[in-house]
Amino acid sequence: MSVTLPLDHGHLQKLVTADLVRPDQLLGAHVTTEGGAAGVRFAVWAPNAQHVSVVGDWNGWNGFDHPMQRLEFGYWGAFVVGAQHGQRYKFRVTGADGRTVDKADPYGAFFETRPATSSIIWDQDYTWSDENWMKGRSQGFDQAVSIYECHAPSWRRREDGWFLNYRELAHELGEYLTDLGYTHVELLGVMEHPYDPSWGYQVTGYYAPTSRMGSPEDFKYFVNHLHSLGLGVILDWVPGHFPTDDFALAHFDGSPLYEYADPRKGYHYDWNTYIFDYGRNEVVMFLIGSALKWLQDYHVDGLRVDAVASMLYLDFSRTDWVPNIHGGRENLEAVAFLKRLNEVVHHMAPGCTIVAEESTAFPGVTTPTPFGLGFDYKWAMGWMNDNLHYVGLDPVYRKFDHHKLTFFNVYRTTENYVLAISHDEVVHGKSALVSKFPGDWYAQRAGYRAFLAMMWTTPGKKLLFMGQEFAQGNEWNEAVGLPWHMLDIPEHRGVLNLVRDLNRLYRERPDWHVGDTREDGMLWISADDTESSVYAYVRRDYLSNHWSLVVSNMTPVYRENYTIGVPQGGEYRVILNTDDGQYGGYGTQQTSLTAVEEGWHGQTHHLCLNLAPNSTLVLEAVRDVIVSEER
Template identity: 85%
Template sequence: MTTLPLDHGHLQKLVTADLVRPDQLLGAHIVTENGVQGVRFAVWAPNAQHVSVVGDFNGWNGFDNPMQRLDFGFWGAFVPSAQNGQRYKFRVTGPNGQTIDKIDPYGAFFEVRPANSSIIWEQDFTWSDDGWMKERSQGFEQAVSIYECHAPSWMKTSDGWFMNYRDLAHKLGEYVTDLGYTHVELLGVMEHPFDGSWGYQVTGYYAPTSRMGSPEDFKYFVNHMHSLGIGVLLDWVPGHFPTDEFALAHYDGTPLYEYADPRKGYHYDWNTYIFDYGRNEVVMFLIGSALKWLQDFHVDGLRVDAVASMLYLDFSRDEWIPNIHGGRENLEAIAFLKRLNEVTHHMAPGCMIVAEESTAFAGVTTPTPFGLGFDYKWAMGWMNDTLAYYQQDPIYRKYEHHKLTFYNVYRTTENYVLAISHDEVVHGKKSLVSKALGDWYNQRASYRAFLGMMWTTPGKKLLFMGQEFAQGNEWNEAASLPWYMLDLPEHRGIYNLVRDLNKLYRERPDWHVGDTRDDGMLWISADDSESSVYAYVRRDYQTNRWSLVVANMTPVYRKDYAVGVPQGGEYRVLLNTDDSEYGGFGTQQPPLIALEEGWHGQLHHLKLNLPPSSVLILEPVQKPTVSEER
């Protein structure tokens, strides 16, 4: 990594949040000054009375290496005796005279918890993914299927410890490649103090957690995934940070990284502080963190956590401070998010920045300056409606029929990811397959139908680990996934279905190129609430290639069900979630020849045998003629 001289000009660029990476100056860097090799330390603590650097190199003596106060509230020191791999902290005396040892906000590596010292760390790593980095693109018409993974609990070692990033690269890489995913998204991989937090209370915004290895081990993970054609996304948390005394909280003895007023700077629900987006130095710190992961670690994108909590000053609070216009929007946070997306897309071409945003805030994926500039937004409305329908007793689903059609009303207003994430399978919510009512067979049939509709509905895909083989119990971050289930036919069948859905999704442009277009999905029948049957077409507007999806969402067999189709001739089945390979009965179809009789507003129709709780996907055998394409 290139480091910059500690001078007024570079400090000025950092303060004004220019495109200089702040970690190139701040933190700990091995340098040679006046022919002497050592470590240059620098930290931002404008309200501190005194700062010294303590560590293994001076016996943790606060008197040996005092830091010099520099311009703009920065402090610096050169320590000849410091070496790579040694632990250190900044001993900060605040304006009230209290002295606390603080970690380096820009620390590149940390001790394994429960210890928390920063570690001087600069190591070489040889990348072999130049081709991937140059060619990667996150075009909205591409297939994007994401396997969301909590790395520490995906698979543990035989003694119950965390798997090293390098071992994870091979095991997880082979697994998701077989399943046909395009991306892996890792929950909170940045350094954090508490295992049970899942990594969302970050203390080291510039360091992968040491639980699973070194920064070079993590780079190996990314590099290997790229060699398999798998992109890597990370969850990133710029909305709040923990109150742990050793980390960012009241860093120089005063509210520094956080807003001073608790009505604006404290999350009561999460017991965390909220970043002060009005400070250039804080904006610099956060955007620098994003760039570090995208540039130095070669990750392909970030999923920005809890965006709604950033956008609104009244988020989950009774008492709040209006903005200068009297409104509830956090104008500073909005400006920060726009800047974040502008800088990351400029400095890391081809990256994907995704918002976990749960409100109706307009323009989340609209380019700046008119919108926030994200590439994608999680479809939280779709998720809530779909899961509410899925958990309903099938006998009452006819009264909730609209829950599976309403998404089509607004689906082109943003670029959406259909996300069924970890949040839906914890805290008593049950695993996905267990949410469905009925006996074990009907639960699995209903779950297969759920997956069939999800993969054929416009929007990129995300499914949390364990749900690809119908994990029986909800997720437990303290234990490995129950891998023995893959040896059971009923669970292997769900795995086979997810694998085949991903294969078709990637191979068929009609399943993904029209995600953000009105004509990417056309309803054939959206109002048969009495039967709880849905029929729609997915279409590639470029070639007019299309497929027909028919979903029967009740455990009732429907023989010779008539479905209108836009084209005559013979049809073939692309996928049937009732196939025996997936754990179903393998219901047979009549001859799939479209009858020349209008139905559902179409010129022809098919007679289909709809298995209970199933999704049937078909396509015409004969490609559309030129005249039909017009």
């Protein structure tokens, strides 16, 4: 039989007196001993509730057995003797509106597998072995960062159709990404959520990995194992909105608590979700605590903050909105929250990377606080839209949009960018990435390979969604695993070979990554040949002055002896050719790679190259010299 003992109020006082105490260390459910008795200490924030009790497996879900005490600052608490690790529980809240609802714990560490929604008392230790990784991890902007975006539940399924366990995923995904040369994996919504087709972006458990794939310790094993392979782990994190499910955060104490009260500010009509109230300290504490939980306790290396634009603008996807105190459209409370988030995270989880999915031209996203928002990187949404628009055109018409591929260089150093081709581009009727390219199957693959090589040689960190590394032919479907049988087909295996080599060169060659965030990391040789749709540029390491020449022919026309200016004489060698046979191409050969001493494109010498249809060629001089920036 379990009993309720008086609760020590002192631990809750820490929430308002100590900046460095995470809220989940005090709120939620904690196995402990008080007054010589073993049990679980429960605490929850519900300032407007009329009554709260804790119900669970130990008391037959009887709301009268374990009422919680109303404490200071709107908190409720109870110490329950007899409750223990592994038992299910909820808070039975009689709200300000008179309704009684069983609520999952906002700070729950583990949850039942959907469709069940109870929280689970969880108190298990995990022994880490990644000390050296944790000491050495860093988000240095001169490092190579190549990210594999992955929806863990649908990357691969078991034969019975169920999900892999996190431990199985650790070995299978880890081996795969190590072979392909990626530096990081980014997991779509791995935090607990009730609805599979939301892909994890409608979160109900901000402190818990989804139980679909195992326990919290299983997820820690996943992170630990990937660290042992030299792979960083980034998680998608959703502080912009939360679902309206009655069992979770929505109207938690019978009133708008975590959400803004005014629906013009607190409700997303597009997504049928609520917007967090960033002006309430307890909500800010809840969100920042969640971020720190993943970065500190789970050793995660970074967070990609979802839908930042929806947080920044009061008029985001709405016509009925309330201006801020200055009459503007910016949500000043959200701006302050994001700054505080990045300040706290960089102080308390040094070496971690915070990335913004921000789709507008909001200034200073990656500028350090207080002058900017303080993110480390921002997704290059403009680059993505321009590139996908261009490659989707019939090559006959590409000359009219030639500068879609050059415009990024006008602004690419205004922020620290990640070049992201994400899951959003291969769902909802948008087709698989390779299918966006015009022409027959060969032309599609050739154009796709040329695009990937341009992406990997354009300044900015890289991100590609799973399945696109082998030119998955169908749209992504979260309900099934990837079509791995395609790797038995040479045409798909060839694209995989290319991605592997692109990652290898990107990591090995400093000229491909050291200048990712610098103006002098890339110099145009030819940006204006609209008739031929040919692009030529130099990638350069400003520290060592090693460099490589990139030439892309974005039409299905073979161009023989095409003249390209180069900054020095002597011999050149091909280091990558997307038309190579191992990638599924024809293997076009060069007749000469000796530079001619005659100026072209503002350079002192030139090469005459054979450019295969829909191909990208990367060359280097046999001896590197300083590339002049003069034209």
